[in-house]
Amino acid sequence: MNPPSSILPSTDGDDLAILNTTFVAISEFILSIPGSAGVLRYIKTSYQDDPFRVVLELILVFFAIQYMSAKKYKIDDNAVKLTSKEIDELVTEWTPEPLVPPLSDQDRLDLEKSTLITGAQGPKPRVGSNQKPLLNLASANYLGLCSSDRIKEKAVQTLREYGVGSCGPPGFYGTIDVHMDLERNIAQFLGVEEAIIYAQGFSTISSVVPAFAKRGDVIVVDDGVNFAIQKGVFISRSNVRWFKHNDVNDLERVLEDIRVEDLVLKKRLTRRFIVTEGLFQNHGDIAPLPKIIELKRKYKYRLILDESQSFGVLGRRGAGLTDLFDIPAQEVDMIVGSMATSLCSAGGFCAGSHEIVDHQRLSGSAYCFSASIPAMLAVSTSEALAILSSTPTLLTDLHDRARLLRSILAHRSLTPLIDLYAPEPDHPAPFLHIRARETFLASRLRDGERAVPREDEERLWQEVVDECANQGVMITRAKYVVKQEVNCPRPSVRVCVSAAHTRKECEKAAGAVKSAIVKVFGRWRK
């Protein structure tokens, strides 16, 4: 081995000799590693007289190595990390909640006072231990189709032909000719392009809203809508704005707010919907449709109208709100209705243009994921529609009974005690809510009480219901999921008229309700 001093001038030859031998040893060692020749050749060709390039590439390699060796972790992981000791402590501390929670007083009241009908449902059912059948003012059997022999016969025939269940969701063998007939019949009856039927009335609207409105979309909703609509609006995950119940000025204010906001913040264009109810289940009044349609056109929104209560009873033909206001049904983008109310069958429908309906066949969760309604119910609904269109007297009878009930309940003796919703004498709604008047409640406050507790008010109405039953009339309290309602209405009884009752029966029933209220209210908290 040559002394290194000839290559590298140095004063200390020994040290350099050691260094040199070390270098040689290292290079020999590297060459002895399998594959190292390839790496060296790679570096030699990659070098290309450009050290800067090699440095960059080395940085890349180091980055890659570091990335490859990094440990997994979740960004924004806000899960609470517990030590095993803490976990043990939590486990020993834990006492399971009872599977069935203890009943509250309200629950007990609801359970005890549940109405039990023996035999068939109808205008005059046998109820519980009552000797005589009661006049039914508690069901949505407005047109008396519930006990129609013609429908019953048709249903039995269908049962013989098709069996009971439909054996599948509509997209998978669940659709049969009677379902398609029914969809056609509903569309024809309303005067729209197409309709789609759902198997449950409640889940219709709560499925239609999220089928169209997603995250980031805007929904403007009346704050008096029923529970099903509230749930639909909530699970759509859209941005929800509420306007005051049936207040078109407030609706316009909200729409204008959104418009200005979009301009100022330069927001992207999203889908927009106005959601309201035709005949309000909780308030008994009617949405001002012409004005809402005018606003929806002005601000370019789509209108989803829930006609669960109004379909089959409002308007000259009973085709709902559009019929009542003489507006073509195509003006409303989605008409949602229930077949479980006036038509006395089951399920719901959404009617609109071909596009609206087609979209739901794959995007309406309740349509896709639950079995279609049994054939006999579909046939019953079709038959009910046929009866409705061929018997105009049904509707005139119904409105006559409604007027009768309203005129009796508007009696002077009741004015200081109750409020009617809605109270107008020729309001076309076939049912009304009766709520205790605030001044009356205020006059019966106990010492130190600021307001009558909701539960007491419920009990008051239950007493009225019981008293009515004694007098041969069945009515019922309106039930709400108090904790979940956005704007829970005050306790009430919901009194429904039916075309199946004669004028005399209706008069008698209304009189019974009136005297029951006078009697119970008179002795309450005294």
Place this chain on the structure above:
Amino acid sequence: MTYNSNYTSTHSPPSYSHYTSQYNHQMSSIVTDEEHKTQIYNQSLDQSSMVNLNSSWVNYKDFQDTSCSTAANTRRFTGAWVTTLFLIVCLKMFFSIIPGISPEASWTLTNLSFNFGSFIMFHWVQGIPFENNQGAYDGLTLWEQIDGGIQFTATRKFLTAVPIVLFLLSTHYTHYDFITFGINFTALVVVLVAKLPLMHRVRVFGINKFDMD
């Protein structure tokens, strides 16, 4: 005629105590911190309610659960991984057979088209194409959706390694001049930076930002 009853004038102002967090009842556009938290919570709730078909195909985790583990592991990596490599080979072949093309040009084109394509697919397009969960993944790129947002998973490492290796191969087989080297290196850096954990849900200068409120 209007049937608007006088109900609105008599009823008490609504109380939304139960729902203040779930409903954006305030008419102002300023979303409060609480509401924002609820939105994030609802979004993660919706995301975890079902399998994200848009991102699960990139690693086919489900195959791992089968009892036959060796077969499962080989099948696990046969999905998007092999497809990526296959695509690159196809790209390189395509650009190489152009008559008269230099190796520099063909490698540069391969690099650029792969990086551009993967940038569009992984870092530009947001949401999922088959919407079935109320837009639970709105505003998230495919890269952010992979493995439910967990960083440094096998799939992420693989997809990060591919462009690096591709770049090193191309510098090895060519004599890039300053310009072509610069172009290739910049394309690589853009793709790599987009994959870093610190870029998760970050939209530089608000480019391609998806507003949710």
